[in-house]
Amino acid sequence: MKGYLGIDVGSVSTNLVLLDEEQEIKEKLYLRTQGRPIDVVQTGLEELGEKIDDLDIKAVGTTGSARDLAGVIVGADIVKNEITAHAVAASNIVPEVKTVLEIGGQDSKITILRDGVVVDFAMNTVCAAGTGSFLDQQASRLNIPIEEFGQFALEADNPVRIAGRCSVFAESDMIHKQQLGHSMENIIAGLCEALVRNYLNNVGQGKEILEPIVFQGGVAANEGIREAFAKSLDAEIVVPEHHDVMGAIGAGMLAQEAVQEKEETSFKGFDASDFTYEVSSFNCDGCPNSCEIINIHQNGELVARWGSKCPRWEAV
């Protein structure tokens, strides 16, 4: 059987998805990146390789902030930015989707589609309040498992107002409210509302948000945020079953298309997990830019290099 692999290496999570020819999800892996993208991609490949034996990988695509790095490690047929990958996945799973809300670990974005085509998008630029990492951090500060965090919000009777413009101030505002004696539930619900308010102001600024609205990314698991979106937009929020790995799904779908043009995959195989990778860097002294050049070595051999502003170090 033919399979298509999609890999999304983000700041918080690394996801691998295996699709069949009908773009049905055969396997999915959700791993924590923990700042070690190379290791986690290798672990993921290994785990996935053990689960499937009769599957022939026809194409592989990477996305996410470490998409280039992951692309080198696995031998990707396509390396695509996460905005496009997310839109592809959303429009395939909910074909008539008009708005995609996406909150990931470090970034949040909104994508506007009309008739299946992306017509506009925005991504947080100067402020990261309202992203997954912040929620994660708050959950651990309050000693509540992140999976139950949203549930707390739903039990609130009177959400307090939290200043959500900046995550540092949001946190200190939460602490102030705590010290006044507000209940945890009301504070968490207030935080969810603040993040949604911040998201709609900063990211969704001026965009026409029409239904159907798909909400994806790791944070879509949070019922409190879902509820706050529904309330604020007065609309139904659709959360796809595999909302947490939509980027990887999109990358897999794009890979399937890419290989039709390329005809053969560059996939290095699940054995790629056995390779050793070394990363070295140096500052080029060729000109005053002093670019930091990164070298990626696979089993001692240089396989990729980036970071330069000029063509001097481009050839590998």
Added chain:
Amino acid sequence: MKVTYPHMGLMNLSAKSLLKELGLEVVEPPPITERTLNLGVKHAPEFACLPLKINVGNYIEALEAGADTIIMAGGSGPCRFGYYGEVQKEILKDLDYDFEMITFEPFQGSWSNFLQQFKFIFKHLSWWNLWSAWKLAWTKCQLIDEATEYTNRMRGYAVKPKLVTEVYEVFLNRIEDIHEIEKLHSAIVEMKNQILDLKIDWQKEPLKVGIVGEIYVVLEPFTNLNLEKKLGEMGVVVNRSIYLSDWISEHLFSTSVDSEEHQKIEAAAEPYLEHFVGGHGLETIGRTVLYNQDDYDGVIQLAPFTCMPEIVAESILPKVSRELDMPVLSLTLDEHTGEAGYITRLEAFVDLLKRKQGLKTGGQVI
């Protein structure tokens, strides 16, 4: 006297030419690097915009290299740029540097006031010297802009856009040592021919993107992470709405405010913004509308973080974009130099434009 000036894109090429032809000793600040930025960020107020910070870094590095006189432009209107000269002077004085700062205020209708500012240069110079030095520098400035515009267009048609960049960079290196106007003109003709000798695919229908926004970050590739080159090498025809030569004629001589071109911009902006908001906020809106009329596929707005005129424009752009049905991407630039995030946005923007153009690209399904 050892004169220096801040960097802004390729301004140094014409500035150096002018000052040297006037017989002054020039100590140019080293090219902008991480160190320049770090120095600026360390000594400038946090909420000042990026150009001020980089200016301060430039001055410190130039003073370290032996400069003793700084030349800076002044300004008027709501943009904070107007008082940057003074603020920068105070910052450097607090750091105990010993220097003179000369701030050129805009022409504003009076030749005698304007020329007064040049007194320090005039002392030993004839009118003729001044005029010929100016003419050479001004020609350089205009030709550099012309070459940049040409390069930005041709990258979109070239089979290997990187080769176009190479020819352009050779031209820029050559131009510094040319001291005759005729030779400058032949150098640019030669550059254009070299580009035309490359493999060019005229059948291609490249995407066309206009760049609008605050002049410093538009002109200075260090701050905009080489946006023009990046887009060009993705095969996009890039057009910049503002060049140094425009700014000089507008800023120093206040000519183009009443010019036909400017009235066209004002008229284009009028349904959205009816008055001057400082800096190039009005131009950002007007030019965006004009790019749409010229069948551009999209517009990218560049603004330094906290830039007031561009914030005004940014809040109006979604409406312009919606009504004209043309995508506009606003990028805010600050001292944070991680490129990955910008590249993600740029790639996604180009994907979006390609889709809209109806091209089949990168195997996209949407």
